[in-house]
Amino acid sequence: MRSRDLARFAGVTVRTVRHYHQIGLLAEPGRDANGYRRYRVEHLVRLLRIGRLTALGLPLRDIPALLDGAGEPRVELLDGLDAALERQIEGLQDQRRIIAALRDSTLPLDTPHDLASALAPLEVGRSANAIRSGREQLVLLASMIAAEGRAAIAELYERLADPALAVTVQELGRRFDDLSPDTTSAEIADLAAAYLTQLGPWLRAYETVMADFTGGDARTLLAAHALEAMTPQQKDFLAVVAAKIAQERD
């Protein structure tokens, strides 16, 4: 037998055989006068056994001990392999579940599905900037909120997306997007008042949930992120809203 025959019989590539030679897993056979390797049946047997063991998921490193010594720790070995396989399978199944959930959505693949699903209707009519910023904020939020808070946050977003409120939210959002150097401070105050009237209760609920389920640095980061995407007038608006909330509290 020469390399090609051996490899074919064993169902592997010639490269694989030579790799096994390199790491000392398969003994080098004798050579013909021309330097070609000349294999004997014992090599094929060894190669086939190696193949059976790798098919179990055993690393090459462990195989010499099993083939040359006796395979003492039978059951422990098998149990270890099986447990490792089970963990791997579960991991892959998790991935499949995420993928399955994602196919039903039109949102980007990297948005957290559980929070974002309700968000799509709220994006209607918003500026590209606002949409991008909102999605980024969601990614941040999803990473920083404790697992127990996810449901609470999701429920809040769903409340916004409720048809009774969604139209209002869209309109407020559009007015926010339109804040520009032309906007007067009276108009800003106007919008802030409308915001608090319509969304005051929601904002308080949001703050409660955030206080319960996120850390202080999380909220700092979220705030920093939100500010990055805003125009000066939008920041002014935010300041007015914040002032009014503080005022209410007293």
Place this chain on the structure above:
Amino acid sequence: MRSRDLARFAGVTVRTVRHYHQIGLLAEPGRDANGYRRYRVEHLVRLLRIGRLTALGLPLRDIPALLDGAGEPRVELLDGLDAALERQIEGLQDQRRIIAALRDSTLPLDTPHDLASALAPLEVGRSANAIRSGREQLVLLASMIAAEGRAAIAELYERLADPALAVTVQELGRRFDDLSPDTTSAEIADLAAAYLTQLGPWLRAYETVMADFTGGDARTLLAAHALEAMTPQQKDFLAVVAAKIAQERD
């Protein structure tokens, strides 16, 4: 944010972050006067999105296209990922099945379970040499027989292991193992006659199955392997048996 903070927020290691820098997946941030990296929220957002995509099983190589360009081929991409995952899972489940079958057996891990399960009783009392050779032969045979023939071969082995025949087979085996330089040719002829009487029909069935389900080179290899483990007297015995079979045929 410095490296450590960024990494902790994103749930990865600092090394991972730097790897992403190296392959151009994450932009290098500005540096402080001392050379430390100073990250901004946009880096964290990017890193989190990368994390969401890798969690789906996407290779890092594909991620820039998804984050920077639009993710056009949504469904195809997801389907491809899902199919790949499914294949992987099936492969791992195959491994688990093999492992499960192996735990019930006391044979070495690298013997083909479906053929070998019936073989254990026949090894009782045989020489170490014969046992080793027999198992090796099984490995060879399992690799060379067509899938359809496995059941037929398994059935043949089970016939040998049938209590009615097993004792005879064991005894013939032991006598075969004992062939040595002291053995006379009359004793060899004696054993050959016993062999043919007891196992003639089985041998013919075996030859039929082999002719049906293996190639000529497979049988050549098996014969070569069997001969390697035999003493001269055992080879003599084999020659006598072969001659008698040829004689019968005429």
Place this chain on the structure above:
DNA sequence: ACTACCCTTACGGCGCGTAAGTGTGT
């Protein structure tokens, strides 16, 4: 002269882990 093999050496790839050696913040 063609084709299909054989040989050897060596780099690549995925996604980082793990040093090794040096400087910085407190």
Place this chain on the structure above:
DNA sequence: AACACACTTACGCGCCGTAAGGGTAG
């Protein structure tokens, strides 16, 4: 002076794939 950080460069892993460059069999 200790300690936890930061920085860079570079090798390692598991299992080969894939050349590159050259000889050989039929």
